[in-house]
Amino acid sequence: MSILVNKDTKVIVQGFTGKEGTFHSQQCIDYGTKIVGGVTPGKGGQTHLGRPVFNTVKEAVDATGATVSLIFVPPAFTADAVMEAADAGIDLAVIITEGAPVKDMMYAKMYGTKKGMKTIGPNCPGIITAEECKIGIMPGFIFKKGPVGLISKSGTLTYEASNQVVKEGLGITTAVGIGGDPIIGLSYKQLLPLFEADPETEAIVMIGEIGGTLEIEAAEFIKQNITKPVVAFIAGQTAPKGKRMGHAGAIISGGQGTAQEKMEALRNAGVHVVESPADIGKTVAQVLGK
Amino acid sequence: MNIHEYQAKEIFREYGVPVPRGEVAFSGPEAKEIAQKLGGDLWVVKAQIHAGGRGKAGGVKLARSPEEVEKIAEEMLGMTLVTHQTGPEGKKVEKVYIEEGADIQKEYYLGMVLDRSSEMPVMMASTEGGMEIEEVAAKNPEKIIKVAIDPTIGFQGFHGRKLAFSLGLSKEEIRPFIQFAEALYKVYMDKDANLIEINPLIKTGDGKFLALDAKMGFDDNALFRHPDIHEMRDLSEEDPVEHEAEKYGLSYVNLDGNVGCMVNGAGLAMATMDIIKHEGGEPANFLDVGGGASAQTVAKGFELILQDENVKSIFVNIFGGIVRCDRIANGILQATKEVEVNVPVVVRLDGTNANEAAEILKNANIPNIIPATDLADGAKKAVAAAKGEL
Ligand SMILES: Nc1ncnc2c1ncn2[C@@H]1O[C@H](COP(=O)(O)OP(=O)(O)OP(=O)(O)O)[C@@H](O)[C@H]1O
Ligand SMILES: [Mg+2]
Numbered sequence: 001m002s003i004l005v006n007k008d009t010k011v012i013v014q015g016f017t018g019k020e021g022t023f024h025s026q027q028c029i030d031y032g033t034k035i036v037g038g039v040t041p042g043k044g045g046q047t048h049l050g051r052p053v054f055n056t057v058k059e060a061v062d063a064t065g066a067t068v069s070l071i072f073v074p075p076a077f078t079a080d081a082v083m084e085a086a087d088a089g090i091d092l093a094v095i096i097t098e099g100a101p102v103k104d105m106m107y108a109k110m111y112g113t114k115k116g117m118k119t120i121g122p123n124c125p126g127i128i129t130a131e132e133c134k135i136g137i138m139p140g141f142i143f144k145k146g147p148v149g150l151i152s153k154s155g156t157l158t159y160e161a162s163n164q165v166v167k168e169g170l171g172i173t174t175a176v177g178i179g180g181d182p183i184i185g186l187s188y189k190q191l192l193p194l195f196e197a198d199p200e201t202e203a204i205v206m207i208g209e210i211g212g213t214l215e216i217e218a219a220e221f222i223k224q225n226i227t228k229p230v231v232a233f234i235a236g237q238t239a240p241k242g243k244r245m246g247h248a249g250a251i252i253s254g255g256q257g258t259a260q261e262k263m264e265a266l267r268n269a270g271v272h273v274v275e276s277p278a279d280i281g282k283t284v285a286q287v288l289g290k
Numbered sequence: 291m292n293i294h295e296y297q298a299k300e301i302f303r304e305y306g307v308p309v310p311r312g313e314v315a316f317s318g319p320e321a322k323e324i325a326q327k328l329g330g331d332l333w334v335v336k337a338q339i340h341a342g343g344r345g346k347a348g349g350v351k352l353a354r355s356p357e358e359v360e361k362i363a364e365e366m367l368g369m370t371l372v373t374h375q376t377g378p379e380g381k382k383v384e385k386v387y388i389e390e391g392a393d394i395q396k397e398y399y400l401g402m403v404l405d406r407s408s409e410m411p412v413m414m415a416s417t418e419g420g421m422e423i424e425e426v427a428a429k430n431p432e433k434i435i436k437v438a439i440d441p442t443i444g445f446q447g448f449h450g451r452k453l454a455f456s457l458g459l460s461k462e463e464i465r466p467f468i469q470f471a472e473a474l475y476k477v478y479m480d481k482d483a484n485l486i487e488i489n490p491l492i493k494t495g496d497g498k499f500l501a502l503d504a505k506m507g508f509d510d511n512a513l514f515r516h517p518d519i520h521e522m523r524d525l526s527e528e529d530p531v532e533h534e535a536e537k538y539g540l541s542y543v544n545l546d547g548n549v550g551c552m553v554n555g556a557g558l559a560m561a562t563m564d565i566i567k568h569e570g571g572e573p574a575n576f577l578d579v580g581g582g583a584s585a586q587t588v589a590k591g592f593e594l595i596l597q598d599e600n601v602k603s604i605f606v607n608i609f610g611g612i613v614r615c616d617r618i619a620n621g622i623l624q625a626t627k628e629v630e631v632n633v634p635v636v637v638r639l640d641g642t643n644a645n646e647a648a649e650i651l652k653n654a655n656i657p658n659i660i661p662a663t664d665l666a667d668g669a670k671k672a673v674a675a676a677k678g679e680l
Contacts, residue, residue: 100511101509103479110441110442142611154560157557159611160561183404212406236564237563238564240543240545259564277665278665
């Protein structure tokens with residue numbers, strides 16, 4: 001078991017024939033993901049990486065039965081691509097693109113929600129169900145199968161965490177990189193109950209960072225609804241106020257959104273909060289008694 | 291990206307958000323000329339820096355004659371203004387804004403930001419205008435009224451009424467206030483702003499609303515479609531090293547410590563700062579060299595870090611994913627040939643081909659390159675090296 005995606009999930013790629021799209025689609029195919037086609041307007045009818053290319057998402061969905069779309073479309077056109085996916089009946093859009101305007105994503109997410117489409121990202125590494133299906137840009141080999149669900153705002157920190165978990169002799173069910181932008185799709189609050197319900201997931205790792213209140217909302221939710229152990233790390237304990245730390249969402253404004261307040265809220269919710277990012281794997285092993 | 295008050299007011303004018311008349315000046319005589327042109331008998335000279343709290347720090351001064359405007363402008367230009375938002379080093383004043391004096395009956399606060407929980411823009415108003423709004427937000431949050439505006443319906447009368455009534459405005463004042471707020475919403479949306487603050491918004495003796503102060507920030511990701519705003523960027527307001535980094539696609543923020551950090555990925559970069567602190571050191575910077583971490587970006591990274599004279603050691607913490615560690619190791623070696631690195635460099639490479647990378651670094655046998663096995667080991671060594679204990 002896993003959450004959201006597995007070895008049978010059919011995936012199309014928007015921005016399939018571009019440089020990024022091509023490289024990462026190939027990596028996904030090599031990992032075993034069922035990439036069933038792609039969309040590049042104007043290139044419909046061609047074949048790319050041995051898969052059919054379509055002009056529109058609707059055509060791709062009709063022809064392949066895909067339910068997930070992996071999006072590599074450049075920032076200026078990302079929202080358009082997301083809304084096209086929603087309009088075509090896609091269930092889940094995984095948006096890798098970095099640098100999409102916040103206003104665009106605000107509209108795109110609203111429209112997606114209206115059409116019943118979930119989104120992951122933008123500006124994220126994607127989602128991977130270990131040893132089954134990788135829909136994103138993460139290095140697949142780090143994610144060995146095991147009992148730990150992973151939710152993270154950051155890309156490389158996701159790899160770091162998974163690597164630590166695997167070094168402890170454990171592994172990952174599904175890892176979701178939710179992205180660090182001010183407006184993102186699925187977040188802790190929506191993903192936690194999925195892991196709670198997944199029989200293979202025994203513990204959950206949650207990686208957050210400064211800025212916004214998603215981690216605080218997650219803490220409240222965990223207190224009420226999550227019985228599985230949660231281990232959390234919040235990046236940016238040493239970040240100065242008012243500065244953008246790489247991610248557009250990672251700004252502490254007016255003393256709000258600090259790592260300290262998030263760690264405090266999570267601790268109060270019974271979460272095992274680690275101060276050092278080197279202790280994530282160890283702590284997971286401890287709470288699982290392994 | 292942030293802009294100056296005078297620039298924000300230019301945008302406001304374009305959108306019909308009422309502001310007092312005024313112009314920017316770069317010298318005393320120019321300031322005097324502007325004052326004469328504006329006419330009247332009261333002027334305000336305002337230091338143009340990207341920080342609030344100017345009033346309390348002596349950066350906003352009233353003048354009663356064009357000669358006085360000139361004198362004040364001359365004093366202000368070139369001075370370093372230290373406010374609660376500039377940090378102790380302050381900011382040098384390079385231009386002043388000369389504005390007609392307003393007849394202030396009451397001061398309010400009006401602002402807009404993206405509300406990340408409702409994922410909509412929110413307009414905020416308060417009767418506690420003029421003073422530090424952060425303080426009000428902390429001590430009396432109930433005094434700030436917030437209205438989220440669903441962009442699919444846009445600004446409606448009811449949004450305006452909700453704010454107006456909570457501000458205790460009279461029947462006659464409601465219409466002009468709503469017009470003001472509606473124009474402000476349009477500015478915010480059209481220009482891809484992520485912050486607008488008007489503190490104070492004033493009601494004048496004759497019942498009009500005017501923006502006396504104006505702060506605007508924009509979504510960097512949307513600047514590509516606003517060349518006019520991009521042009522308003524004032525590089526003298528930014529850290530030159532941060533700007534240099536940006537040119538090379540790197541993200542750098544200078545900090546106070548002495549352990550330089552070079553990391554791939556923003557989250558891991560923040561985590562690296564945290565672990566350095568955790569191990570008893572102080573990070574000198576945030577630096578995300580991105581996913582690629584090529585010889586070129588690593589070389590540039592060393593250059594940026596070493597511009598800070600406080601740096602006593604460097605921690606290179608790279609998690610190689612798609613980009614293999616052996617290539618990164620070679621990149622680091624190449625970079626140390628291009629840039630003279632005179633402090634110990636602790637290198638932790640993990641992920642794809644980590645073992646090969648370790649071999650490469652070992653065989654290169656460069657005395658100031660110290661390999662580390664994992665995150666904790668690397669942080670410990672970097673901190674020890676900065677203290678001269680390695
Ligand atoms: N045109 C004007 N006419 C009369 N008074 C003015 C004018 N402009 C500013 N002031 C007065 O000076 C005070 C400070 O100015 P302003 O708010 O622009 O700067 P500030 O101190 O940097 O603000 P903040 O701390 O909110 O960032 C205002 O609250 C107002 O009382
Ligand atoms: Mg002010």
